Amino acid sequence: MNKNNSKMLTADEASKIVASSVIRRRKKDARLKTYGRIAIxxxxxxxxxxxxxxxxxxxxxxxxxxxxxxxxxxRDRLDPKGDLSPESLYNxxxxxxxxxxxxxxxxxxxxxxxxxxxxxxxxNADVRISxxxxxxxKILGKTISITFAVDDxxxxxxxxxxxxxxxxxxxxxxxxxxxxVDKLSAENRISYKFSDYILTGSASRSPEIAGIKGAFIGxxxxxxxxxxxxxxxxxxxAVYLEEFAPKNRITEIIExxxxxxxxxxxxxxxxxxxxxxxxxxxxxxxxxxxGGMVLALMTLPTIIISSRAAIRAVPPSIKDAAYGIGAxxxxxxFHHVLPLAMPGMLTGTIIGMxxxxxxxxxxxxxxxxxxxxxxxxGVTDPGTVLPVQIFMWADFAERMFxxxxxxxxxxxxxxxxFMNAAAVILRxxxxxxx
Amino acid sequence: MNEYTxxxxxxxxxxxxxYFGNKTALSLKNKQLKLNSLxxxxxxxxxxxxxxxxxxxxxxxLVFDGxxxxxxxxxxxxxxxxxxxxxxxxxxxxxxxxxxxxIYFGEQPDxxxxxxxxxxxxxxxxxxxxxxxxxxxxxxxxxxxxxNIHQEFRSRNSVEKIIISLLGLSSIxxxxxxxxxxxxxxxxxxxxxxxxxxxxxxxxxxxxxxxEGAERAGSGQEGLASYGSVPLFVGTFLxxxxxxxxxxxxxxxxxxxxxxxxxxxxxSIFKPLLExxxxxxxxxxxxxxxxxxxPLMRNGGSLIGLDVAxxxxxxxxxxxxxxxxxxxxxxxxxxxxxxxxxLRDAGYGLGSTKNEVITNVIIPAALPGIIASIIxxxxxxxxxxxxxxMAAGLAANLSxxxxxxxxxxxxxxxxxxxxxxxxxxxxxxxxxxLALTLIVITLILNFYALHVVKKYREQYE
Numbered sequence: 004m005n006k007n008n009s010k011m012l013t014a015d016e017a018s019k020i021v022a023s024s025v026i027r028r029r030k031k032d033a034r035l036k037t038y039g040r041i042a043i044x045x046x047x048x049x050x051x052x053x054x055x056x057x058x059x060x061x062x063x064x065x066x067x068x069x070x071x072x073x074x075x076x077x078r079d080r081l082d083p084k085g086d087l088s089p090e091s092l093y094n095x096x097x098x099x100x101x102x103x104x105x106x107x108x109x110x111x112x113x114x115x116x117x118x119x120x121x122x123x124x125x126x127n128a129d130v131r132i133s134x135x136x137x138x139x140x141k142i143l144g145k146t147i148s149i150t151f152a153v154d155d156x157x158x159x160x161x162x163x164x165x166x167x168x169x170x171x172x173x174x175x176x177x178x179x180x181x182x183x184v185d186k187l188s189a190e191n192r193i194s195y196k197f198s199d200y201i202l203t204g205s206a207s208r209s210p211e212i213a214g215i216k217g218a219f220i221g222x223x224x225x226x227x228x229x230x231x232x233x234x235x236x237x238x239x240x241a242v243y244l245e246e247f248a249p250k251n252r253i254t255e256i257i258e259x260x261x262x263x264x265x266x267x268x269x270x271x272x273x274x275x276x277x278x279x280x281x282x283x284x285x286x287x288x289x290x291x292x293x294g295g296m297v298l299a300l301m302t303l304p305t306i307i308i309s310s311r312a313a314i315r316a317v318p319p320s321i322k323d324a325a326y327g328i329g330a331x332x333x334x335x336x337f338h339h340v341l342p343l344a345m346p347g348m349l350t351g352t353i354i355g356m357x358x359x360x361x362x363x364x365x366x367x368x369x370x371x372x373x374x375x376x377x378x379x380x381g382v383t384d385p386g387t388v389l390p391v392q393i394f395m396w397a398d399f400a401e402r403m404f405x406x407x408x409x410x411x412x413x414x415x416x417x418x419x420x421f422m423n424a425a426a427v428i429l430r431x432x433x434x435x436x437x
Numbered sequence: 438m439n440e441y442t443x444x445x446x447x448x449x450x451x452x453x454x455x456y457f458g459n460k461t462a463l464s465l466k467n468k469q470l471k472l473n474s475l476x477x478x479x480x481x482x483x484x485x486x487x488x489x490x491x492x493x494x495x496x497x498x499l500v501f502d503g504x505x506x507x508x509x510x511x512x513x514x515x516x517x518x519x520x521x522x523x524x525x526x527x528x529x530x531x532x533x534x535x536x537x538x539x540i541y542f543g544e545q546p547d548x549x550x551x552x553x554x555x556x557x558x559x560x561x562x563x564x565x566x567x568x569x570x571x572x573x574x575x576x577x578x579x580x581x582x583x584x585n586i587h588q589e590f591r592s593r594n595s596v597e598k599i600i601i602s603l604l605g606l607s608s609i610x611x612x613x614x615x616x617x618x619x620x621x622x623x624x625x626x627x628x629x630x631x632x633x634x635x636x637x638x639x640x641x642x643x644x645x646x647x648x649e650g651a652e653r654a655g656s657g658q659e660g661l662a663s664y665g666s667v668p669l670f671v672g673t674f675l676x677x678x679x680x681x682x683x684x685x686x687x688x689x690x691x692x693x694x695x696x697x698x699x700x701x702x703x704x705s706i707f708k709p710l711l712e713x714x715x716x717x718x719x720x721x722x723x724x725x726x727x728x729x730x731x732p733l734m735r736n737g738g739s740l741i742g743l744d745v746a747x748x749x750x751x752x753x754x755x756x757x758x759x760x761x762x763x764x765x766x767x768x769x770x771x772x773x774x775x776x777x778x779x780l781r782d783a784g785y786g787l788g789s790t791k792n793e794v795i796t797n798v799i800i801p802a803a804l805p806g807i808i809a810s811i812i813x814x815x816x817x818x819x820x821x822x823x824x825x826x827m828a829a830g831l832a833a834n835l836s837x838x839x840x841x842x843x844x845x846x847x848x849x850x851x852x853x854x855x856x857x858x859x860x861x862x863x864x865x866x867x868x869x870x871l872a873l874t875l876i877v878i879t880l881i882l883n884f885y886a887l888h889v890v891k892k893y894r895e896q897y898e
Contacts, residue, residue: 266879271820274621332597394827423716
C-alpha cells in the first residue's frame with residue numbers, strides 16, 4: 004500500500020498511480036499465462052515423446068526379416084516312423100533338411116563356413132516345417148519354397164543396428180555370415196514382412212520367435228477373474244453402504260477402510276497375495292486365478308467409490324415414485340436405482356479394470372514372472388500377463404527384444420485406449436441429465 | 438468329474454429348486470388363492486436356500502483340504518530330509534505337487550512317489566466328500582426351504598432379508614482385506630524384528646541383505662548382511678523429491694491455466710490429454726525411463742562433463758514426475774474450480790488483473806486442496822514400484838546426489854520377494870518390515886491429506 008495513506012488522493016492522482024502500474028501488471032498477467040502454456044506444452048510434449056519413442060521402436064517390432072528357401076521335404080528323413088505323429092516328426096531331421104537347402108544357395112566351404120551359415124536361420128525353423136507337415140501331409144516328398152525367420156542377430160544386422168563398419172571382433176556376427184547374408188539378399192531371398200510370431204507366438208528366449216499370445220491370454224483370464232470377483236462385490240458393497248448401512252461406528256470404519264485401501268501401494272497387495280493366498284491357503288503360484296483375486300482386491304475400492312457416486316447421483320424423486328406405487332426398498336433399488344446408476348458403475352469398473360490390466364508389481368510377487376512357454380488353457384494353469392511379459396523382455400539383453408517389448412507395449416496401450424474410450428462413450432451415451 | 442462339474446451341478450440344482458418353487462407358487466395362485474408375494478419370489482427363496490449352504494461347504498472343503506493335506510503329507514517325508522538344515526516345506530510340497538500333476542524329470546525318490554500317490558488318493562476322497570456334502574446340502578436344505586412354501590408365507594421379505602445380509606457380507610470383504618494386509622505384514626515383521634533389532638533397521642546406514650545360505654556357505658559373505666533401511670528411505674525420498682520438482686510446477690501451472698485462462702475448447706482438449714498420462718501402465722514408464730530417458734541423460738551428462746550413472750535417480754525421478762503430473766493437475770484443477778465465483782468477482786471488481794486474482798485470492802483459498810493433492814502425489818510416488826525397479830537400480834547407496842544410482846523401499850521389496858525365497862531368513866522377512874513402514878507412511882500421508890481437504894471443505898459450505 005501507499006506510504007501516504009493518511010492523505011486522501013484525488014481521483015486524478017489515483018488514476019495516475021494506477022496508469023503507471025497497469026502496464027507492469029498486465030505484463031505480469033501475461034507472464035503467468037505463458038507459464039501455464041509452457042507447463043501444458045511440456046506435459047503434452049512428454050506425452051508425445053513417450054508415444055513417439057515407444058511407437059518408433061514398436062512398429063518395426065511387428066515386422067521381421069525372413070529368408071525364403073526351396074526345401075525338399077524328404078519323407079523318410081522328416082518322418083522316420085512314417086506315422087505322421089508329432090513324436091515321429093520331432094525325432095525327424097527337419098533341422099538339417101533346412102540347413103541343406105540353405106547350403107545349396109550359399110555354398111559354404113569347410114566346417115567354419117558351415118558353422119557360420121547355421122547362424123543365419125532361426126532355431127525354430129524345424130518346428131515350422133513339422134507344423135506345416137502336420138497341417139498338410141501332402142507336401143511331403145515335394146520341393147516347396149518356405150520362408151523362415153532369420154536369427155535375431157541377422158535381423159539386427161539387416162535393420163542396421165549391427166554395422167558392417169564395426170571391426171569383426173566387436174560384432175556379434177562375423178564377416179562370413181555377412182557375406183552369406185549379402186548373397187541371400189542378392190538372390191532376393193530376404194524379405195521384410197509382418198511377423199508371424201509377435202502376435203501368435205508364446206514366450207521364448209529367442210527374440211525372433213517370441214510372441215505375446217501366452218501373456219495376452221493370461222491377461223484376459225486374469226482380468227476375467229478380476230471382473231467376476233470385483234464387479235459384483237463392489238456393486239454390492241456400494242449398494243449396502245449407500246442404502247442399507249446403519250449410521251454407526253462399524254459403517255464408519257468400513258468407509259474409512261475403503262478410502263485407505265485405495266491409497267495402499269500396489270506392491271502391498273502382492274504381499275497380501277503371497278502371505279495369505281499362497282502362504283495360508285496354499286494356492287499354487289503363477290495362476291491367473293490368484294492374479295485375478297489379488298487384482299480384484301486392489302480394484303475393489305475404485306469400483307466401490309465410483310459405484311457409490313453413481314448411486315448417489317440417482318435423484319430421490321425416482322425412488323420416491325417407486326415407493327409411491329408400493330415397491331419395497333430392495334425392489335426400488337434393483338428395478339430403478341441400479342439400472343439408472345449402471346453406466347456410472349460400469350465406467351468406474353472399466354477404469355478399475357484398465358488399472359488392473361496395466362498392473363505389474365503385485366503380479367511379480369505372486370510368481371506370474373515365471374518363464375512359461377505353454378499358453379494357459381484355464382484360470383488354474385500357470386501363466387503370465389502382458390505387463391509382466393513386458394517387464395521380463397525389457398530385461399533381456401538381445402537387441403531385438405527392445406522392439407518386441409515396444410510392440411507388446413503398443414498392444415497393451417491399444418487395449419487400454421479401447422477400454423478408456425469405451426468408458427468415455429458409455430458415459431456419454433448413457434448419461435442422463437435429471 | 439472335477440470341481441467345475443460339481444459347481445455346475447450345484448447351480449443346476451438350485452435352478453431346479455427355483456423352477457419347483459415357482460411352479461408351486463403358481464399352482465397356488467391358479468387355485469385362486471391370494472399369495473403373499475409374487476410367485477418368482479418363492480422360486481428365488483428356495484433357490485437361495487439351496488445354493489448358499491452348498492456353495493459355502495463347497496468352498497470350505499475346496500480351500501481347507503489343501504491346507505490339511507499339505508500338513509498331513511509331511512508324515513511321508515523322510516526324517517533325514519525333515520531334519521536337514523536346508524529343509525524347505527514349500528519346495529517339498531512343490532515336488533509332490535509336480536509329481537501329482539505328472540511333471541517330473543528323471544527318477545523320483547521313492548518317498549515322492551508314495552507321497553504323491555497318497556496325495557492323489559486324498560484329493561479323490563476329498564472330491565467325493567465335497568460332492569456328497571454339497572449335493573446333499575443343496576438338495577436337503579433346498580427341500581426344507583421348499584416345504585416352507587404355503588399361501589401365507591412371506592417369501593419376498595425372507596428373500597430380501599437374505600439379499601441384504603449378502604450385501605452386508607460383501608462390504609466386509611474390504612475390512613477382511615485390510616486385516617489380511619495388516620496380519621500378513623505384522624507377523625512377519627515381528628519375526629524380523631526378533632532377529633534384527635528395530636533400532637538397527639530404522640537407523641542403520643547400510644543395506645546389504647544376504648541369504649542365510651550365502652552366509653553359511655563360506656562365500657566370504659559371512660556376517661556381512663546388514664539391514665539398515667536409511668539408504669532405502671533416502672533413495673525413496675530423493676526420487677520422490679525429483680518427481681515432485683518435475684510434477685508440482687508443471688501440474689500447478691497447468692491447473693491454473695486450464696481453470697482460469699483456457700477457453701472451453703482448450704480445456705476439452707488438454708485436460709483429457711493430461712489424464713492420459715495417468716492411464717499409462719507404470720511398466721511402460723519404467724521401460725521408457727530405462728531405455729530412452731536414462732541413456733539420454735547419461736549422454737547429455739557426459740557432454741557437459743557430468744558422470745551420470747546409467748541407472749540414475751534422476752531418470753527414474755524425472756519419469757515418475759511425468760507420471761504424477763495429472764494427479765496434481767486434476768486435483769488442483771478441481772479445488773480451483775471449487776473456489777466460489779463470488780471471490781473472483783470481488784477481486785475483478787476491485788480492478789485486479791487475472792494474475793492478481795489468482796495469486797492473491799484463488800491460490801490462498803485453494804491452498805489446502807492444492808497441498809492435499811501434492812501430499813497424495815507424494816504418497817503415490819513413494820508407493821510407485823515398476824519405474825524404480827526398472828530404472829533406478831538396486832544399489833543401496835546412501836547418497837543425495839541425483840546422478841547416482843539409488844534404490845527405494847518398493848524396489849527392494851519386489852527384488853527380495855520375487856522368485857525363490859528362503860522363508861524364515863532375515864532377508865525375506867526384511868521385505869515385510871519394509872512393507873510395514875511403507876504402509877504406515879502412505880497411510881499417514883493419506884490421512885493427513887484427507888484431513889486437510891475436510892478442513893478446507895467446511896470453509897465454503
